[in-house]
Amino acid sequence: MHPPLAVEIIKTYPVRGAMQQLRLRDSVAFHCFRCNEGKKSKLVVLYKNSWNHILCNGCYGRLLSIFEVKAGTKPDDEKATELSEILLSLLSKSESLEAEKRFKVAENRANLLSPEALKFVSTSEHLAAALRTKKELDWSPVIIGLCKAVEIEVIERIVVPLARVTAGSITDGDMKDKDIGRMARYCANPDMKPPELGTFGHFLQTALNSETRRITSSLVGGLFRLFASWPQSSWLSTLTGFHHSLLRLTRDFRNRAAHIDSLTESDYEQCREFVLGQNGMLWQLIVATESRSR
Numbered sequence: 613m614h615p616p617l618a619v620e621i622i623k624t625y626p627v628r629g630a631m632q633q634l635r636l637r638d639s640v641a642f643h644c645f646r647c648n649e650g651k652k653s654k655l656v657v658l659y660k661n662s663w664n665h666i667l668c669n670g671c672y673g674r675l676l677s678i679f680e681v682k683a684g685t686k687p688d689d690e691k692a693t694e695l696s697e698i699l700l701s702l703l704s705k706s707e708s709l710e711a712e713k714r715f716k717v718a719e720n721r722a723n724l725l726s727p728e729a730l731k732f733v734s735t736s737e738h739l740a741a742a743l744r745t746k747k748e749l750d751w752s753p754v755i756i757g758l759c760k761a762v763e764i765e766v767i768e769r770i771v772v773p774l775a776r777v778t779a780g781s782i783t784d785g786d787m788k789d790k791d792i793g794r795m796a797r798y799c800a801n802p803d804m805k806p807p808e809l810g811t812f813g814h815f816l817q818t819a820l821n822s823e824t825r826r827i828t829s830s831l832v833g834g835l836f837r838l839f840a841s842w843p844q845s846s847w848l849s850t851l852t853g854f855h856h857s858l859l860r861l862t863r864d865f866r867n868r869a870a871h872i873d874s875l876t877e878s879d880y881e882q883c884r885e886f887v888l889g890q891n892g893m894l895w896q897l898i899v900a901t902e903s904r905s906r
Contacts, residue, residue: 615663629679630750630874631672633657644668646675646746660748674702678753682872688862689808691870696732696760699753703735711738719888724898726768729761733888736761740880751880752869758887759866762894763809769901770838770848771806775799778834786831791818796831809866813858820851847900854900857893861886 615621623635634656641652645665657667667675681694703711708731715734716722722730736757743749778799786796794807795815807815818832819825825832839845847853865883869875887894 628676629683629872630660631657631667631675631679632661633672642666644671646671646749665748674698675750678750679872682752682870687810688867688870689810692756692759692763692866693808695753695756695870699735699739699757699760700731702739702753707738708735711735714738721895721898725761725894726764729764729768729894732757732761732764733894740877740884743880744877747877750874751877752875755865755869755875755880755883758883759809759861759869762861762887762897763812765894765897766809766812767806769897771795771798771812772802773901774831774835774838775802777838778831781830781834783830786829789829791815792825792829792831799831799834809858810862813855813862816855816858817851820849820855842901842903844902845900847896854897857886857896861893 619640620637621634622637625633625635636654636656639652639654640656641650642656643650644667645659646667647670649668651668653669655669657669657672659665659667677698678695681691681698684691686694700708711734712730715730715737718737722733725733736754739757740751740754743751743754774795775798782796782800787793787800789796792815794811798804798807816835819835822829822832826836827833836849839849842848861883865879865886868879886892
């Protein structure tokens with residue numbers, strides 16, 4: 613790190629991820645490479661140790677909040693939820709609405725998504741477009757947004773209907789079962805927080821693998837009755853279908869985005885193709901959960 617000749621550093625702060633904050637003796641004028649705004653301050657932040665990539669304190673605060681979540685020790689489900697909340701906070705209400713309009717124009721299937729899933733997808737797409745001019749930055753939050761959209765559609769299309777199908781029939785045995793208990797407790801009390809993607813994935817794996825539970829568990833039995841009500845649900849009921857896609861989404865994209873490593877544009881494009889491509893996971897889920905025609 614070699615500062616410009618006119619710059620005197622009087623304090624160096626600890627490195628936080630790819631960022632390091634410096635206090636200078638005198639204020640300097642610079643352009644923040646993330647927000648492109650002109651700034652003047654004694655506090656500057658170098659990104660990847662480069663004086664060509666200076667961050668303002670506002671952008672530093674936003675990126676620091678992402679780093680602190682990723683560097684934390686919470687379970688991946690919780691970290692993904694916190695990162696998804698940060699993602700939405702990066703756009704104003706008007707910017708969010710504009711992003712949704714743009715995505716609807718670009719993707720004629722957008723109206724099939726629930727409003728909340730649409731918000732996450734369009735926010736990720738909007739911010740990804742901006743990141744393409746700042747490729748050095750971490751793409752993890754926009755990847756988390758795509759994964760969160762899948763989680764929301766899983767809850768809306770499978771978990772909530774499952775709670776309706778099993779209303780009043782959930783047993784104590786199901787609620788105490790270590791593999792399906794979290795899902796059972798939600799279905800018994802839908803006012804509680806819905807299970808996260810990882811929890812649902814484990815429940816689905818258990819349901820697909822356990823022949824015994826299909827007979828003894830009201831919850832697992834309810835899941836297969838629900839599948840039977842959807843004429844194109846075969847993708848949901850095999851380990852090589854929806855369950856395999858969930859495993860790949862969490863392993864290759866969501867969990868990596870929730871950890872300390874920085875993800876790249878290539879990672880985002882791969883995740884986008886997997887989730888939103890022509891035969892993307894999100895569209896397959898929508899088709900598989902459509903009800904019979906009346």
